[in-house]
Amino acid sequence: MSTAIAARAARSPRGMVLSAVLILAALAIPLFANGYALEVLSEAWFYVLLCLGLNIVVGFAGLLDLGYAAFFAVGAYTAGLVTLKLGLSFWFSLPLAVIAASIAGVIIGGPTLRLRSDYLAIVTLGFGEMVRIAVRNLAVTGGASGLVGISRPYLFGYKLDTIGSYYYIFLALALLAVAASHRLENSRIGRAWKYVRSDEDAARAMGINHAAVKLSAYMLGAIFASIGGCFYAAKMTAIAPETFNFNQSLLILLGVVLGGRGKIPGVMLGAIVVVVAPEVFRDIGSMRMLVFALSLLLIMLLRPAGIWPERWRWG
């Protein structure tokens, strides 16, 4: 598989050079950017991770998910509970978050295997709300005020407590997510996702286990969000249930659809747009969200398959 990727990269040296330049630019930004810009860009990288995770479910496997923030919450609360309640190092929360997210992915994926489109949307929306309401009402998760005082982790002896360090953490996570998405897309399971997405019955009739294929999409998507959630908790040091509401799920989905579901660079672009655009429009004050909404409408009218769509035909 890696030979196939290398072969394709060799076929487009321009793409390679462009990626290298962009990565170097992203690495250099903290040398001159101010705290505010770093804050916004860290969030943009964080959304690249989340959107690429959701893209596995929505883009690669073609399943609608309106409750994706729940998996983000699973990661954030795992990190909070591991450090505050168990008193363990932050780094223990990563493997636990992966396990918790896999279980959550199966919980949402299992009952929804037979559902399609609108029905799937409603059930996933319900799941997202259930997780938020559960952490809001449980004593161990701190109720409505959430968990406060999550300690900052150390990496190679350095305490991760500046915005610059989180900028690099989220940039690294975003790049890892891009690499993982590429590997997954070109893997056996990635092809299975596309076959099931295009025609579930034809795929089953050719020997593809559609249940396992869909569950793996939910699980892998959940793992992306949950790892992101761990680092989000470390960066914020405080987490509350309202962060993981329906709007959050919708914003992540917006990044995926806006950018072009299924297309990795498209989804990255979409994620950056949903974070950066409202900040660009900040100067216009109260009209900000209106202008943001109108520009989204315009993009979807002019580019219905997303800003940078997949070659694939939907339907």
Add this chain to the structure above:
Amino acid sequence: MSEAVLQLQDVETYYGQIHALRGIGFEVREGQVVALLGANGAGKSTSLRTISGLVPARRGKVTFAGQDITRMPAHRIAQLGLVHVPEGRRIFKGMTIEENLDLGGFCVLSADERRRRREAAYAMFPILAERRHRDSSLLSGGEQQMLAIARALMAKPRLLLLDEPSMGLAPILVQEIMRTIRRLNEAGTTVLLVEQNARAALRLAHYGCVMETGRIVLKGDAASLAANEALTKAYLGA
């Protein structure tokens, strides 16, 4: 007489409240082409979908190669070598011909073996070989049907279920598809063929079953069915 590779006993299938199959039974022997005939809505496609596990049977028993597959999930049945080419060809538009073939070989883990089978499919359908890297939606209806069959052959099926392969094709292409099916059969693949085009199907088949409202109303070898006057009137329009 060769042994039965597929056997149905009193199979009943429902779509919700609708009783689509009302207890059907027949068998397909190794090396045969069996035609399942009947009007629209008689339950022919439902029979195939029940056999391949895409819809569950409510009652009865389906046996494939001596194994009870009534409750087996569709992908497991396919892995046993019972491959279903659904109605309407269902090729993956937007994917190349090669990518379509690779779906058929999805359960073949070795890339070398997949390539060998692809080459065998191209040898059988040279028209596909010429366009292997082209988008499959650019193929004509007949070529798409060829691709759907070639895709199924990638799995080296022991029994091939074909649902209306002649649908929507010009008469000359119908003949070509039927010739292809005969070639496959002569090469050793057993075929269960659903057709509205009863005349073409009976020319090819060894044995036929005629369905009406979820039941099998007539069975027999192809020659006697083709000579049956009532049937000829009802389905062959002559």
